[in-house]
Amino acid sequence: xxxxxxxxxxxxxxxxxxxxxxxxxxxxxxxxxxxxxxxxxxxxxxxxxxxxxxxxxxxxxxxxxxxxxxxxxxxxxxxxxxxxxxxxxxxxxxxxxxxxxxxxxxxxxxxxxxxxxxxxxxxxxxxxxxxxxxxxxxxxxxxxxxxxxxxxxxxxxxxxxxxxxxxxxxxxxxxxxxxxxxxxxxxxxxxxxxxxxxxxxxxxxxxxxxxxxxxxxxxxxxxxxxxxxxxxxxxxxxxxxxxxxxxxxxxxxxxxxxxxxxxxxxxxxxxxxxxxxxxxxxxxxxxxxxxxxxxxxxxxxxxxxxxxxxxxxxxxxxxxxxxxxxxxxxxxxxxxxxxxxxxxxxxxxxxxxxxxxxxxxxxxxxxxxxxxxxxxxxxxxxxxxxxxxxxxxxxxxxxxxxxxxxxxxxxxxxxxxxxxxxxxxxxxxxxxxxxxxxxxxxxxxxxxxxxxxxxxxxxxxxxxxxxxxxxxxxxxxxxxxxxxxxxxxxxxxxxxxxxxxxxxxxx
Numbered sequence: 001x002x003x004x005x006x007x008x009x010x011x012x013x014x015x016x017x018x019x020x021x022x023x024x025x026x027x028x029x030x031x032x033x034x035x036x037x038x039x040x041x042x043x044x045x046x047x048x049x050x051x052x053x054x055x056x057x058x059x060x061x062x063x064x065x066x067x068x069x070x071x072x073x074x075x076x077x078x079x080x081x082x083x084x085x086x087x088x089x090x091x092x093x094x095x096x097x098x099x100x101x102x103x104x105x106x107x108x109x110x111x112x113x114x115x116x117x118x119x120x121x122x123x124x125x126x127x128x129x130x131x132x133x134x135x136x137x138x139x140x141x142x143x144x145x146x147x148x149x150x151x152x153x154x155x156x157x158x159x160x161x162x163x164x165x166x167x168x169x170x171x172x173x174x175x176x177x178x179x180x181x182x183x184x185x186x187x188x189x190x191x192x193x194x195x196x197x198x199x200x201x202x203x204x205x206x207x208x209x210x211x212x213x214x215x216x217x218x219x220x221x222x223x224x225x226x227x228x229x230x231x232x233x234x235x236x237x238x239x240x241x242x243x244x245x246x247x248x249x250x251x252x253x254x255x256x257x258x259x260x261x262x263x264x265x266x267x268x269x270x271x272x273x274x275x276x277x278x279x280x281x282x283x284x285x286x287x288x289x290x291x292x293x294x295x296x297x298x299x300x301x302x303x304x305x306x307x308x309x310x311x312x313x314x315x316x317x318x319x320x321x322x323x324x325x326x327x328x329x330x331x332x333x334x335x336x337x338x339x340x341x342x343x344x345x346x347x348x349x350x351x352x353x354x355x356x357x358x359x360x361x362x363x364x365x366x367x368x369x370x371x372x373x374x375x376x377x378x379x380x381x382x383x384x385x386x387x388x389x390x391x392x393x394x395x396x397x398x399x400x401x402x403x404x405x406x407x408x409x410x411x412x413x414x415x416x417x418x419x420x421x422x423x424x425x426x427x428x429x430x431x432x433x434x435x436x437x438x439x440x441x442x443x444x445x446x447x448x449x450x451x452x453x454x455x456x457x458x459x460x461x462x463x464x465x466x467x468x469x470x471x472x473x474x475x476x477x478x479x480x481x482x483x484x485x486x487x488x489x490x491x492x493x494x495x496x497x498x499x500x501x502x503x504x505x506x507x
Contacts, residue, residue, distance in 0.1 A: 037078035051464035054235035147381035164190025180324035213259035217459035270424020282329025306402035437466035
């Protein structure tokens with residue numbers, strides 16, 4: 001059935017006192033000796049900076065929050081006033097108080113470091129601590145050799161295969177079928193990377209001005225692609241996992257009828273949505289008619305068994321079963337799945353794909369034909385050969401990443417013991433929590449010392465996550481360890497941040 005008719009769009013999401021209370025646990029205890037209104041304001045400010053309380057969210061009324069906290073209304077009124085004066089909230093008569101960020105906290109620098117446009121690739125202790133992408137596997141060069149041997153049979157044709165090489169479409173479809181989602185080659189469209197796939201999908205299923213539910217934090221290039229296509233991102237906090245009921249509420253409140261999710265080793269948190277949650281999400285999709293774009297670029301980077309084994313210095317046991325793709329639990333026309341060879345194999349391949357219903361794939365192929373007619377055949381042939389050997393390549397990549405993740409984690413524990421560095425379930429990076437919200441300052445200091453890293457606000461909307469930094473472990477340990485030493489110098493080189501000074505301004 002077609003997606004449900006869009007509901008009237010409201011301007012802001014809301015958080016009820018009941019939803020807010022678990023985030024305010026011990027708000028007084030953690031700020032002993034501080035006036036109650038200031039302690040409450042500081043906790044709310046940190047929730048905004050961490051992205052757990054998205055920007056542009058309407059807070060409970062002062063009276064309602066005071067009753068929930070069992071405090072005086074004067075406390076909540078003064079706390080809201082302090083938030084407004086410090087730039088973390090705005091309000092108006094009849095509309096309530098909603099969260100914001102101070103104007104000077106929103107970064108103006110580009111998503112990608114400037115060095116990515118240069119010819120030289122940084123290496124060693126002075127280099128790139130921002131890119132979550134591995135070097136090529138040993139199997140890549142033989143795959144290109146096999147592709148070159150096959151290329152002559154394609155040369156009599158014109159070389160344009162808009163939907164993708166049939167052999168590659170068959171092998172991608174086979175991977176989905178083996179994962180528990182029966183798929184035919186006609187349900188696959190090959191693209192030049194996952195970002196082109198997302199761009200094509202948005203052009204076909206989204207209208208300019210539409211709201212799109214996006215995980216918070218999220219992959220920054222995806223959020224930028226949504227904005228460039230005319231969409232308006234609605235943040236869905238996932239620091240504590242995916243809340244399906246919260247998703248349903250946000251869809252109703254904002255009128256969004258489209259969502260972009262990365263539920264397989266989410267970037268940057270490394271979280272994995274369990275199969276029971278996917279079943280609940282599928283039921284919600286069927287109930288609301290919302291379309292979900294699922295980004296599976298990290299799906300093959302499962303570290304759930306290899307990380308503990310690497311920590312213990314033992315061979316990894318057999319991998320745990322992966323949850324079935326979300327499309328196995330929802331109506332076919334409501335889930336659009338994106339995949340990529342970049343994270344599993346090599347970014348230089350520039351091969352991505354879309355898995356969707358056959359009618360939508362036909363529409364996407366027509367749209368793609370108006371854009372670039374198709375991708376390079378040599379890379380498609382090479383990717384088809386790599387997919388033939390996916391299992392051993394995947395296992396080796398997982399082992400390699402686990403060893404590097406443990407090395408980086410241990411180095412951070414030694415160099416920066418005050419940081420919280422949880423191990424991910426999979427993916428390519430650690431999502432570090434800083435004891436103070438000054439991620440951008442640390443990134444700037446590290447850059448001056450020759451290290452490129454991505455501050456937390458890159459993964460937020462409107463500058464959230466100043467108390468977070470993403471640190472990829474894609475590079476060899478001999479590079480990661482000296483870079484960690486430089487990172488520690490950058491952290492200690494900056495002055496400490498303060499929540500509110502005496503005249504109620506941010507520092």
